[in-house]
Amino acid sequence: MAKVDYAALAPQLLEKVGGEGNVRSITHCATRLRLVLADESKAATAQIKQLPGVVTVVQAGGQYQVVIGNDVPMLYEELGRITSLGAADSGTEQPAEEGNLFDRFIKLISALIHPVLWTLAGAGLIKALLALLTTLGWMSEEGTTYTILNAAGDSVFYFLPVVLAISAARRFKANEITAVAIAGALVYPDIVALADADSVTFIGIPVVMASYSSSLLPIIFSTWIQGYLERWLKRVLPSTIRNFMVPLLVLAIMVPLVLMTIGPVTTALSNGISGGIQSLFRIAPWAAGAIMGAFWQVFVMFGIHWGFVPIMLADYDNPGYSVMTAPLFAAVLAQAAAVLAVMIRTRSAQMRQVAGPAALSAFLAGITEPGIYGVNLPLKRPFIAGCIGGAVGGAIIAIGGGASSAFVFPSLIAMPALLQYGNVVVTFIGIAVAVVIGFVLTLVLGFNEADAAADSDSDEDTTEDVEASAEPTTTLGAPVAGRAMPLEKVSDPVFSSGALGGGVAVRPNGSGRIVVTAPAAGTLVTVMDSGHAYGIKTDDGVELLVHVGLDTVQLEGRGFSPKVTVGQRVARGQELAEVDLEVVREGGYDPTTILVVTNTASLAGVVPVADADVEADDVVVEIDH
Known part of the structure; x- marks a missing residue:
């Protein structure tokens, strides 16, 4: 063709x-x-x-x-x-989002961070290696080799807003290049330098500056607004000037808007929270330590942590140490331990591939982004376990008067910074308790493997699955249990005419929730947001479409719970989605599920072999290459 x-x-x-x-x-x-x-x-x-x-x-x-x-x-x-x-x-x-506000927030962050997850993991390992080499004295931080390698490992973290702008633009239907330009402005050197300026104004309006490097929420918020602004401008602007005027106006509006709104909000929150915790260290150190240990990763996520940095730096100048920094070791290492527990417990090969490097970089260098965004936060329970471990460990450290003598990233390698002040034994006990709690709670509480598959684009494809998928695809399994019938009997003329290719239809049995499975092993090339259709391409080039129900796109995702994402490998018989037949039927739609070989013309034959009741994965189509 x-x-x-x-x-x-x-x-x-x-x-x-x-x-x-x-x-x-x-x-x-x-x-x-x-x-x-x-x-x-x-x-x-x-x-x-x-x-x-x-x-x-x-x-x-x-x-x-x-x-x-x-x-x-x-x-x-x-x-x-x-x-x-x-x-x-x-x-x-777009389907209606399910779950509470926290669940929807986690799904959003996971979806946006996923395209850069492997890069974060690789960069984190570079940072961990450099930390180890400099600690052992095998490399100097003053050398140019260190500078070059550190840039390679640190750039994706520093310019995280720029990287996230791409996935956010795709999510919110905004122009990707314009989103990158907005993010670039937030971390532009001259803008970063303004964070230390005494007075900043925009057309005479005072602007409270903040640091946006390594931040998440500012660019997510910005791109969300950008999408609406672009769509409105495209409707109102004449076509003769639309191409250049839309990005011109979006950049001119969004960059100042973000700096004038998010900066003041995050700065006010940072100063308020950091000031309150600083006071709490004097009144009830254990409570302050618990808060720092439990919520430090949350502060980082929202960009509020920058408000603590000036206080910490001032403490290193006078009195020469920081009690606010010590509980952070519990926060970071508890999350690292939770990531390690996920790696041990998960049945997903790809989740283990993410969790292993993420745990190593978190333990050695304090780089938690790959572990938090790629493992713990999508799975929820490990993140909570890490927060609990951090809270208990942070309280113990604060009770012992633990303090850091240098401004370091909390990690195993940086622990010598804790040796000079406070009760060192109690400090290390607090860290050990945090690690044990984060690790054990994750193992005991477990996590939903379906979340692992959905949010980290993983599945249970073993080496055997991948190798098996290289074999010629000669048969297709029924995607659902029910009554198999020829496509000619389907009421939709597109399918019944064979215009999209040969295949089979299955009318599901019973009522309630059913499971839709993959008819063959391959890679998902299409997953509709509404959850009603899935495109699979096998390793030998067979292109399949599993379409659940007729015209069910109109339900906009109601009753459909996808379990997979685009680009994911699936084994034959692996779950693609759950579907509530009652919702489909109550909406007035036929739940008949269609299995079509969309590249039938390029194959020697696509022959339906079932016209009877079948179970899921029973052979319903034979393919001749």
């Missing part, structure tokens, strides 16, 4: 549906571009069907559906570039 030029197809399609003015909204599902037209009679349907890349056209349910196949997101993206339609309405494909 010839490669389709979607950049060329987009304006042709737009013209033949009556132009942008005739399109009220546009969304897409796994295979179809779904348009709501003001006047469907203006659409040249016969001509649209002849366009390269268009499979067919279906007019149903008040929608004008242009069937494209697996590459429909590419056409949708091109339409978004030349109109304001795609960007403005893309949010309709």
Whole structure:
């Protein structure tokens, strides 16, 4: 099949549906571009069907559906570039977020940090190695070799807002390059230098500066607002100036807005919390130590920790040590211990691959970002276990008067900084208690392996699974238990006509929640946000679509609980999603699940072999290469 030029197809399609003015909204599902037209009679349907890349056209349910196949997101993206339609309405494909505010926050952070997770893990190991080499005296921090390697290991942490801008822009449907430019402005050297300035103003308005290096929330908040601002500007600006005026106005508005809003808020919170804890160290040291041990990682996450740094630095000048720093050893090492426990307990090979380096970098160098964002926080319970361990250990350290004689990253290598002040024995007991609690609680409380699969893009694919998937795919398993039947019996003409390829349909049995499984081993190339459709490509090139229900995209995720993410490898029979059939049926939708080989034309044969009741993973299709 010839490669389709979607950049060329987009304006042709737009013209033949009556132009942008005739399109009220546009969304897409796994295979179809779904348009709501003001006047469907203006659409040249016969001509649209002849366009390269268009499979067919279906007019149903008040929608004008242009069937494209697996590459429909590419056409949708091109339409978004030349109109304001795609960007403005893309949010309709997003499912309603489930869970409380904390759960939704964790899912958001996990999703945004995941693309950079492996880089964080690798960079953390470089930092750990450098810390070890300098502690042993095998490398000098003054040498150029150290400077170069430290830049390699530290850059992703320092410029974390720039890195997160990319994934945040994708999440919030904002322009990625503009988001990166905004993040770059936050860590621009001249802006960083203004944090020490006596007075900063913008058009005469005082600006309270803060440090944004290594921060998360400022760029997430900024990109969220950016997405709304861009979509509004695309609607109101004339097309003749839209391309350059949208980024111009977004940059001119967002950079000052972030500096004038987030800076003052984080600074006020930092100063208030750090000042209160400093006072608490004088009144009730154990309570202050517990707070520092329990919440330090939370402070870091919100960027509030910068308010503590000036106090710590002042303490090193007079009286020469910092009691606020010592409990941080308990906070960091308890989280490291929790990561280590996850590595030992998890059944996921990929989670172990993340947790191992993350635990090492946290223990040796105090670099907790890979462990926190890639392991503990997505799994929730290990993070809580680490906070509990940090609280108990921090309280013990503070009771013993533990203090740090140097400004260091809390880690095993940096522990000599704790040898000069306070009761050293009690300090080390506090650290040991923190580590034991974080480790043991994680092992005892455990965690949800489904969370591990969803949030860290891992699964239980063993070496045997991967090797097995290299074998030719000759059969496909039923994605659900139920009544198998030919596609011709499906009421949806796109599937029943075979326009998308050969396959089989399965009408699920019973009611309540069912499990949808992978019909073959391979890599997920499509996972709809609504949870109703999954595209899998096997190692030998078979392209599959599992579509749960007919027209169920309209449910916008209600009743669907995806268990996998794009790019993840799955074994045959592995769970893809849970579906509540009652929600589907109450919404008026047919739950019949479709299994289609979308590249049927490139294969010698795709033959359905079942027209009877089947169990999940029973053979329902045979493939001939």
